[in-house]
């Protein structure tokens with residue numbers, strides 16, 4: 001999507017959230033609009049990759065709303081998940097099993113778990129998700145077959161939206177590190193646990209209209225080579241990761257979803273936990289999953305950021321340096337230059353918590369958001385100038401700033 005389309009799509013969603021009318025929806029709308037403002041988006045020229053030395057142009061958001069409905073942030077969420085997926089595939093410890101007398105290696109398989117669309121007519125998106133999620137929990141923890149053949153994997157959820165009768169098609173995508181999969185057995189068990197989930201939620205079950213009277217489960221072997229996207233039984237690693245990390249980004253979808261469904265999904269934060277490594281893959285992913293990184297109380301090492309390093313700002317005011325030259329498992333917390341450190345603020349409850357518990361009004365929150373943004377903007381500009389000392393940045397609102405060792409002689413001032 002082009003820059004303009006992204007902004008346009010996010011702004012439409014922000015408008016629609018205002019129509020929802022709840023406090024959370026209004027706050028979310030404020031956050032998404034802020035993220036998409038011209039004065040939040042910079043185009044950088046002559047950025048240098050610290051690893052390869054290559055020069056590139058890039059777009060930077062000074063502040064991120066981190067919402068999946070935001071056209072900018074959804075792409076960074078999907079990039080992060082692609083990175084985690086690729087890391088897991090590359091670093092997964094090899095396993096083998098015995099098939100008769102032969103020792104056979106575990107393999108990657110891509111699986112699509114479907115839901116009975118007809119039986120879900122009339123249920124909101126959120127409820128359909130609940131039914132799916134409960135079935136998945138049962139399937140992955142109770143099915144003896146699943147536990148025997150699957151070592152681990154990554155689960156993502158996806159839905160498509162079209163016109164009636166059931167406008168949503170909710171399904172799960174799995175990338176499994178597993179033994180040979182018996183499709184019939186897989187279908188049987190998946191159907192069994194979806195049925196159990198229906199019962200759990202008091203929904204009436206209808207036998208699927210498929211030939212086998214079981215829910216469809218699609219299986220593909222994931223191979224390390226280029227494969228045509230339409231291949232019946234094979235999928236390349238690249239495509240598997242692509243399907244796994246594809247999220248709803250079309251504003252059309254968010255425009256068509258009834259407001260009541262939109263309200264329900266934004267007010268349930270857990271809805272968005274759609275990307276989930278599990279089993280042995282969860283272990284494999286530990287070094288690069290942000291949750292695994294514990295923030296030490298004090299900064300431990302002082303480093304100077306070099307080109308290519310990305311510095312994340314943590315809520316306690318510390319930095320987290322992601323460096324191409326430092327092992328990704330070693331977090332380094334240090335402001336390179338104390339003057340660059342953002343003001344350390346006492347730890348606050350999340351905006352979501354405070355709004356939903358009436359600790360702050362929407363009006364006050366809007367002011368707080370803008371004030372925070374002003375601080376973060378100053379900090380981020382300093383950070384970008386020192387990370388990319390020779391680059392030139394231009395904000396979409398026309399403001400400019402250059403890297404700190406720029407020699408153009410006409411470096412814009414005022415930021």
Ligand SMILES: [Zn+2]
Pocket residue numbers: 032035036064065066067070071072073
């Ligand atoms: Zn955003």
Ligand SMILES: [Zn+2]
Pocket residue numbers: 402403406407408409410411412
């Ligand atoms: Zn300059």
